[in-house]
Amino acid sequence: LAKTTQPISMDSYEGQEVNITCSHNNIATNDYITWYQQFPSQGPRFIIQGYKTKVTNEVASLFIPADRKSSTLSLPRVSLSDTAVYYCLVGDMGDTGRRALTFGSGTRLQVQP
Amino acid sequence: NAGVTQTPKFRVLKTGQSMTLLCAQDMNHEYMYWYRQDPGMGLRLIHYSVGEGTTAKGEVPDGYNVSRLKKQNFLLGLESAAPSQTSVYFCASSYSPGIDYNSPLHFGNGTRLTVT
Numbered sequence: 001l002a003k004t005t006q007p008i009s010m011d012s013y014e015g016q017e018v019n020i021t022c023s024h025n026n027i028a029t030n031d032y033i034t035w036y037q038q039f040p041s042q043g044p045r046f047i048i049q050g051y052k053t054k055v056t057n058e059v060a061s062l063f064i065p066a067d068r069k070s071s072t073l074s075l076p077r078v079s080l081s082d083t084a085v086y087y088c089l090v091g092d093m094g095d096t097g098r099r100a101l102t103f104g105s106g107t108r109l110q111v112q113p
Numbered sequence: 114n115a116g117v118t119q120t121p122k123f124r125v126l127k128t129g130q131s132m133t134l135l136c137a138q139d140m141n142h143e144y145m146y147w148y149r150q151d152p153g154m155g156l157r158l159i160h161y162s163v164g165e166g167t168t169a170k171g172e173v174p175d176g177y178n179v180s181r182l183k184k185q186n187f188l189l190g191l192e193s194a195a196p197s198q199t200s201v202y203f204c205a206s207s208y209s210p211g212i213d214y215n216s217p218l219h220f221g222n223g224t225r226l227t228v229t
Binding site for chain 1: 117148154155156157158203205217218219220221222223
């Protein structure tokens with residue numbers, strides 16, 4: 001199964017840029033890389049998705065090197081409301097050959113005033 | 114447009130009791146998933162479905178059964194609940210036009226289950 005590895009936790013201050021790196025050495029050729037955000041007592045929420053190079057939206061940027069074995073989620077100028085758990089996700093074909101998505105343990109980001 | 118709705122939101126069971134969790138989505142998504150999340154942990158995939166009438170096992174399928182009789186609904190059953198199944202259960206759905214495109218997951222707000 002495709003596995004991801006992320007730091008367990010990170011601390012930052014308001015206004016700083018935060019970069020969270022995810023390792024996915026066994027990523028398959030057709031897999032996209034997707035990041036989710038989860039607040040307490042809520043389901044995860046989609047943040048950004050990419051295949052290679054750089055993707056940017058109104059919330060974050062995603063940097064993917066040429067070998068695609070890692071990716072970095074960049075959150076510009078974080079605020080207290082960005083305190084959450086962030087998950088990196090890659091596709092997984094599973095035993096049936098069909099797509100099944102597995103989450104890692106995520107990165108707990110704590111933003112301080 | 115409700116998105117993904119999970120029923121019930123909370124439930125307390127005694128060991129050995131059975132129950133069914135219901136997940137409903139109104140986005141016409143083909144794929145549906147059941148995850149469990151234990152305190153301080155990430156999400157683990159229990160079962161999933163790639164279309165009406167299909168189901169497949171995820172990482173932690175033991176002790177659970179699922180059914181996808183209608184495209185919009187995905188049911189998770191516990192036949193004989195155990196304390197180890199105390200967890201928060203999340204349902205998700207996604208639209209996947211092809212096997213090589215990871216369309217984003219849309220999650221419900223979870224069902225908090227306690228087995229005593």
